[in-house]
Amino acid sequence: MPHDPAPLPYLIIDFDSTFTQVEGLDELADIALEGHPDREKVVGAIRALTDRGMSGELNFSESLKQRLALLPAHQRHLAPLVARLKGKVSESIARNRGFFEEFRGRVYIVSSGFREFIEPVVAEYGIASDFVLANTFTYAPDGSINGFDATNILSRDGGKIEQLRQLDLLGDVYVLGDGYTDYQIREAGLANRFYAFTENVTRDAVVARADEVLPSFDEFLYQNKLPMTLSYPKNRIKVLLLENPDARAAELFRQEGYQVETITGGLDEDELVQHIEGVSILGIRSKTNVTPRVLEAANRLIAVGAFCIGTNQIDLTGCMKKGVAVFNAPFSNTRSVVELALGEIIMLARRIPDKNPKMHRGEWDKSASGSFEIRGKTLGIVGYGNIGSQLSVVAEAVGMKVVYYDVAEKLQLGNAVKCRTLEELLRQADVVTLHVDGRKENTNLFGAAELAMMKPGALLLNNSRGHIVDISALADVLRSGHLGGAAVDVFPYEPKTNQESFESELRGLPNVLLTPHIGGSTAEAQRNIAEFVPERIMQYINSGNTQQSVNFPNIQLPEQQAHRLIHIHANVPGVLARINNVLAQHHVNILGQYLKTNEHIGYVITDIDKQYDQEVIGELRKVEHTIKFRVLY
Numbered sequence: 001m002p003h004d005p006a007p008l009p010y011l012i013i014d015f016d017s018t019f020t021q022v023e024g025l026d027e028l029a030d031i032a033l034e035g036h037p038d039r040e041k042v043v044g045a046i047r048a049l050t051d052r053g054m055s056g057e058l059n060f061s062e063s064l065k066q067r068l069a070l071l072p073a074h075q076r077h078l079a080p081l082v083a084r085l086k087g088k089v090s091e092s093i094a095r096n097r098g099f100f101e102e103f104r105g106r107v108y109i110v111s112s113g114f115r116e117f118i119e120p121v122v123a124e125y126g127i128a129s130d131f132v133l134a135n136t137f138t139y140a141p142d143g144s145i146n147g148f149d150a151t152n153i154l155s156r157d158g159g160k161i162e163q164l165r166q167l168d169l170l171g172d173v174y175v176l177g178d179g180y181t182d183y184q185i186r187e188a189g190l191a192n193r194f195y196a197f198t199e200n201v202t203r204d205a206v207v208a209r210a211d212e213v214l215p216s217f218d219e220f221l222y223q224n225k226l227p228m229t230l231s232y233p234k235n236r237i238k239v240l241l242l243e244n245p246d247a248r249a250a251e252l253f254r255q256e257g258y259q260v261e262t263i264t265g266g267l268d269e270d271e272l273v274q275h276i277e278g279v280s281i282l283g284i285r286s287k288t289n290v291t292p293r294v295l296e297a298a299n300r301l302i303a304v305g306a307f308c309i310g311t312n313q314i315d316l317t318g319c320m321k322k323g324v325a326v327f328n329a330p331f332s333n334t335r336s337v338v339e340l341a342l343g344e345i346i347m348l349a350r351r352i353p354d355k356n357p358k359m360h361r362g363e364w365d366k367s368a369s370g371s372f373e374i375r376g377k378t379l380g381i382v383g384y385g386n387i388g389s390q391l392s393v394v395a396e397a398v399g400m401k402v403v404y405y406d407v408a409e410k411l412q413l414g415n416a417v418k419c420r421t422l423e424e425l426l427r428q429a430d431v432v433t434l435h436v437d438g439r440k441e442n443t444n445l446f447g448a449a450e451l452a453m454m455k456p457g458a459l460l461l462n463n464s465r466g467h468i469v470d471i472s473a474l475a476d477v478l479r480s481g482h483l484g485g486a487a488v489d490v491f492p493y494e495p496k497t498n499q500e501s502f503e504s505e506l507r508g509l510p511n512v513l514l515t516p517h518i519g520g521s522t523a524e525a526q527r528n529i530a531e532f533v534p535e536r537i538m539q540y541i542n543s544g545n546t547q548q549s550v551n552f553p554n555i556q557l558p559e560q561q562a563h564r565l566i567h568i569h570a571n572v573p574g575v576l577a578r579i580n581n582v583l584a585q586h587h588v589n590i591l592g593q594y595l596k597t598n599e600h601i602g603y604v605i606t607d608i609d610k611q612y613d614q615e616v617i618g619e620l621r622k623v624e625h626t627i628k629f630r631v632l633y
């Protein structure tokens with residue numbers, strides 16, 4: 001991307017754990033000791049010495065001497081070491097290779113590591129050998145490494161400081177590194193700024209002395225307005241995770257370089273309004289409502305992840321109009337709910353909710369009264385979507401007859417029989433199970449009238465959403481004995497945290513199984529969800545792919561050697577033409593383009609030739625009806 005080549009300060013970059021993710025000598029030891037019984041022990045001892053040297057606990061020359069004494073390496077180990085290090089260049093350095101090539105002559109690698117492995121790695125980034133200042137090994141006649149060139153100033157304490165003095169650079173000098181010796185250059189007054197680079201390791205003593213902390217090289221480029229591959233440093237992307245999704249979710253976001261904050265319970269509207277400022281990715285489950293007020297306060301929101309199936313708690317249209325994509329996990333916990341429902345049917349049919357507490361109280365109530373086998377009984381499934389249809393298969397496998405009712409036309413599985421009306425289902429089902437989605441129109445779908453239509457003694461299960469069933473009406477038919485029992489996992493109001501108590505008219509009623517919204521709470525489901533949702537969100541952020549977004553038009557374009565522009569606009573005629581006019585006026589070549597619209601928005605991905613003028617971006621942002629515009633890479 002052409003830019004105004006403002007004079008770049010000289011950059012002094014450390015090699016080990018900064019330019020690369022690892023320490024070269026540690027890796028050399030690992031290669032040299034392959035197959036050796038003491039490999040782990042020796043490599044561990046070398047690592048410990050490296051660490052002590054880097055954090056300033058042990059003087060440098062001593063740490064180097066002791067490490068080399070432990071290292072049984074040979075010249076032949078250097079080629080595999082270089083190959084390994086080429087694959088371990090720090091991610092943010094690797095993705096900004098173009099920067100190094102463009103600013104060759106301004107970047108020095110000053111390292112207490114060894115030229116033999118540094119030079120070939122950095123050469124691939126256009127850094128010539130004159131710009132590499134490092135130690136060199138000494139070798140025994142048989143080629144084994146037996147020490148280092150002690151005349152090299154970098155092998156001595158304070159070596160980096162002396163090296164910088166000798167370089168005598170004119171103009172501003174910035175140092176980037178992870179170690180204490182890098183900071184010492186600044187302390188000695190030979191650099192204007194010291195940046196602690198923490199992408200690979202964080203050393204408290206070093207961070208405490210830094211002018212700036214850099215979680216990535218992108219952050220350095222961004223702060224200094226230098227050309228960069230990403231449009232925005234990932235470490236500036238804030239993720240807020242509520243309601244305790246599996247820890248894997250935070251881990252994946254952190255691995256991606258994002259800042260992650262987690263809050264165990266849900267937040268109410270006021271609390272979320274206070275927390276949402278600056279958040280780019282919000283992760284919630286079923287208890288947190290993303291309302292118009294929350295969206296109004298959300299000044300940086302890009303995506304919302306529902307770490308569950310239901311999305312009725314989110315103002316999906318409001319998100320869409322604000323250019324916020326919403327993703328959920330539409331089938332990660334389906335099986336868990338099905339298994340719970342099957343268990344509940346059997347438990348209710350045997351009146352276990354009555355018998356189990358009696359046993360705990362010491363009462364022996366052996367009787368078959370009101371108990372029945374589920375084999376041959378009719379299960380009525382209301383809502384034949386992912387959960388309903390899977391339960392249909394499992395219930396038939398244990399000998400139940402299945403009838404179902406759905407407002408949409410659905411593929412009939414096995415021998416299940418479709419009912420034309422809800423009433424038709426209610427009149428014949430021995431067990432009715434609700435698996436409809438949480439749309440507003442389904443509020444009190446099951447009220448007094450529907451409950452009255454159920455067969456005397458029938459059982460009701462609700463594992464869908466709390467507002468689907470009128471709880472007072474349900475309590476009445478349970479008290480009157482019209483229904484034989486119920487299992488309820490979801491409630492119109494649910495406690496926000498495990499510390500809040502649960503209040504309901506259903507408490508204490510006979511043969512009623514109450515569970516705290518745990519239909520999808522299994523290790524398997526939570527782990528699946530915690531991988532599925534972050535992956536969708538990161539794909540959206542990194543490539544614009546909206547596959548499986550619940551509120552955005554779904555688009556996926558293959559990645560290509562191009563710059564990718566993402567444009568979200570109000571769905572009014574002519575916006576695409578205006579975008580393309582801007583591109584045409586600036587002679588920008590379009591390599592690929594895809595537009596998809598829905599009722600409210602248009603979503604267009606445009607891949608353009610690498611060479612373009614910065615002015616184009618400004619003009620594209622100004623295209624009328626633009627909601628959000630992002631340059632991805």
Ligand SMILES: NC(=O)c1ccc[n+]([C@@H]2O[C@H](COP(=O)([O-])OP(=O)(O)OC[C@H]3O[C@@H](n4cnc5c(N)ncnc54)[C@H](O)[C@@H]3O)[C@@H](O)[C@H]2O)c1
Binds near residue numbers: 337407438463
């Ligand atoms: N208890 C839990 O922990 C838990 C876990 C996962 C999902 N859920 C809930 O379970 C429900 C079902 O999930 P899913 O993945 O099967 O959803 P889905 O979208 O695949 O299926 C819902 C089905 O209900 C139908 N439907 C909607 N309104 C209806 C109505 N009034 N009458 C008849 N059919 C109607 C839809 O056409 C659709 O086929 C959702 O409400 C979801 O939020 C609860």
Ligand SMILES: O=C(O)CC[C@@H](O)C(=O)O
Binds near residue numbers: 520
């Ligand atoms: O885990 C949750 O909070 C919700 C589970 C379930 O209701 C869902 O919608 O997937």
